[in-house]
Structures are given as C-alpha cells and as structure tokens.
Amino acid sequence: MSAGNGQAQKDAACQSGAAVFLSNPLMSDVESDWSPVHDAAFNGRILTLRKLLAQGACVNLNTLDKVSPLHGACMQGHTACAQFLMENGANVNGSSVDGRTALTQACARGHVTCVSLLLQHGADPRGAGPAGSPIHSAAAEGQPQCIEPLVRRGADVDQHIDTLGSPLQVACSNQRLGAVKKLLQLGASVNRSVCGDAPLHIAARLSSPELLTVLLDHGADRSLLNPEGKTPLQLAAPGSWAETLLRQAGGVAPLVQLCRIHIRNTVGRQRLGGIRDLHLPAELIQYLLFQSDLRGETLH
Template sequence: MDCSFHQNQVFHAVESNNSELLLELIQAGHSVNSEGNDLIRPLHEACFRGHGECVRVLLDHGAEVNVRNIDGATPLCDAASSGHVDIVRLLLERGAYVNPPLLLTSPLHEATLRDKWETVEVLAAAGANLNSSDCHFGTPLHVAACQGSIKCSESLLRAGACVNAIKSLNTPLHEAARRQDVSLILLLLACGADVTARNNNGLRPDELVLSSTHPAKRVLIQWQNHPRDLKHYCRLVLRRQIGAKRLLFIPELPVPKSLQEYLDFRFC
C-alpha cells in the first residue's frame, strides 16, 4: 500500500485526537516519525494541537522528541507556542532540549510571543536561556515588551532576565516607550531599566514618546530627574548578589514572606 496513505492515517489520528486509533496504527507497523508537509511530524502536530494523550503515545513508541520541521522548530516550540503546559512538562521529562541548538528562535521566545506566561515560567524553571536573542525581536523580554505583555515580562524579570539587554541598541524599555505602555514602563524601571540608555539612533526611551503630555513621557522624565530611594537600589543589589540562577528560589529563602515578596518584585 502507498506509504503516503499510511502517513495520512497517522496524521489523521493525531489531528482528530484519537489516541486509540493512533496506537492501533503504530502496532500495525505505521511509523511514528513519518514526514508530512514541511517536514512536520506527528509529534509536531500533536504538540501544536494540545493532544496530550497522542503526544504520550507517540513518545512511548519512539517519536523523536527533538525532531525539527522545515523551519527548524521542535515539538517543544509548538507546545510552547500553543501554551500547552502539561505537554511542555512531558516533553522536557522525555529529553526535549529547552535550548535547542542552531535555532533562529527558541521555545521561550515562542511562548512569550503568544503571551503564554505560565509556559514561560515552566521553561524558565527548566533552564531556558532568558537572554538568548532571536533573529527578529531580540531577547524574550524584548518580545514581551513589543507585545505589551505584563505577565510574561514579570515572569521573565523574576527569573532573572536582563532588563537592559540590547537589540540594535534598543532595550526593552525602548520598546515599552514606543508602545507608550505606562504599566510596562513602570515595571521595567522598578526592575532596574536604564532610563538614559540610547538606541542606535541615539534616542533615549523618553524621546520615543512623541507627545510631551503623554503619561509615559512624564514618567520617563521623572525617573531621569529624580534619584531613586535606597530601597530601590538595595533590591537590585541584593538580587544581583543572589545570582540569576538562584532567583527562582527566592520564595524558598528562610526569610519573612514580606522580604521574599520585596526581592521577587511582588510589590515595588
């Protein structure tokens, strides 16, 4: 029988979320790693659609967990993009690379781009590179700032993402200023964003806010003209001393909860 027919049967079982049929097909000799259009495999499809039982069946029967499609994306990229947290955890347990090599983007970028903040936290806890740069936006924090995603920005910053990372000398604060997003601007400033940083056009964040009366402009100018209090600088120094790799464990520190929340940007 034509192998493309077998291939289509496997993909159909995955697309319809029929794990029992999928198992029958596999036991009948159908490949779990058959290639569809653009080198998409059944595991890519199951992860993107959030069909967790199909993902488990495929993995249990030899699906390649780090296989790439024509764009270089792995199944973890697809699961992260769709925000399927349980599938992300399962893939990581089965050996998925949280930082796939030679990739133009990353699972963390994909999750951030779709504003899947819970997935961002899972990937960060699994050791995702918080400051890797993709070919378009920059770091995941740049992505979050471009998207105006407060939740993803908070998750990335608490995990230790560099608040002053640059992409074409643009910092996340430049991106937030371009959006005139006051809430995001205040979050980045509280986390140590450099209000005087200049991009490759020589512009500070406040100079990207064209209206002189916009609240975003007033906030940025105020932060330039008024030094922060000691509490602000103490928090930044303490977090730096704790170290990026240990910031996720702040809630476990043997200190009062109020101090944990202070260090973890739970209040500013």
C-alpha cells in the same frame, strides 16, 4: 526495489526517527502529505492512534514540511497522544522545515502540560535553531506559564537571536505584559540589548505605561541610548502617559526598590530561586521575588 527491502528501510527509518514521507497522488498538493497518523494525533484521537501504530504505521512519519504527528499533538495540547507517541519512539527533537520543534509549538500555544512532558522526555529547551526558539515563542505569544519550566531545564532567559533580540525584547515588542513580568522575575537583564532598542526603548515607542512601569521597577535605565542615540523619553509620544511616566522617573528610585534590585543582582540569576530558602519574613521574600509589593498585595 522489492517490497521486502522497502518495508525494511521503512522500519529502520521509523526506529531512527529519520524523515519518512507519505503522499497520495489522488489528493491535493496541500493535503497529499497529511496522513491518518497525523490526523489522529492532531485531533486527539488516542484510540485511533494506538490502532494505527499497532497496525505498523510509523511514529515518525513526516509531512513534506517535516511536520511529525508529535508536532500536531503538541500544537493542539493533546497530552495523551503526545505521551503515547513519545513512549513509542517519537523523535522529541525533530524539527519542521522552519525549525520549529514540538516543544516550540507547545510553548507558542501555551500547552504547559505538553511542555513539561516534552522536557521530561529529553526535548532540548533551546530548540533546533533561531527560528524555533521555544522561549522566544512563549514570549512572543504571551505564555508566561511555559517560560519557567524552560528556564529550569536550561533555557537562557537572555538568549539573543539576531533577527529577534532577547525574549524580553520580543515580549515587549508584542506587548505581552505577563511574559515580561515572568522573564524579569526569572532574572532577565532589563537593560541588555545586543543590537537595536533596549526593552525600555521598545515600551516607550509603544507608549505603553504598563510595560514602562514594570521595566522601571526592575531597574531599567532611562538614560540608555539606542543605536539612533536616543533615550526612551525621546521616543515616547509627546503628551502621552508614557512621556509623563518617564519624566517622573527621572529622580532617584525609592530606597526599598534600589535595595531589592541590589540584592537580586548580588544573589545572581542562577540562584534567585534560593531566595525562598532564606530566613526572612514571607512578605519580604515575595517582595524580593517580585511576587508582591510591600503591602503584601500579589503582583500579577
């Protein structure tokens, strides 16, 4: 292949976002596919990045694992580098060999500014596949600040993945209380379980009274049976606070709590944000949105 033809193919690949590989045989196998462009993006060296692209470096240069410079910038939260890369044609939805996009990386690390930038530039809030679901990554790593922009852009708050379950199940399994609260505030189904344990079963197995309290406040059904035919109470450690809490929750929930759950269910998940526009006292609106209790104290 002539040098001219090789350069033309490289330029076409850069413009289309196709994978382009760089390998240095003098380096180790681990490092042989890590380029100066990746290094600049990963370390937030915007001036170096500008210089490299001006000299003809490919913005969509991939490692052998299909990690792009944009992946590296978003993994580290370098928004200036991410913005520059996208403005110069970076493939915003390119995925690594394990299905992780730049958006997945940003969500896992809690870089909410990068998340917003990526979504503004057309990043798919659903990710590139089950292994790279941004909302599941945010839930697993306890990054509630990244969950809301995903849902606003169309991510399914109840998205089911066979190997993981729903984002709420993932958040419960990893004991990410903040993520659990955010998912429930955004309308995640507290009793939904396509397979395996429901969120309340998971919290009971973990003997986590904090998780149990939040789930019960949002209407979790303590009588649900898991695939083993057991209730959450039967899964709680004997003598634990979790067992005590589940036993105490056996009666009828307070009327105000039942009303809140009924109103939210009637409004529907897609319209929960509209509660803010209702002609109701601010304290009541915050209560309906699970942002405060009836005494006006903020819920964290």
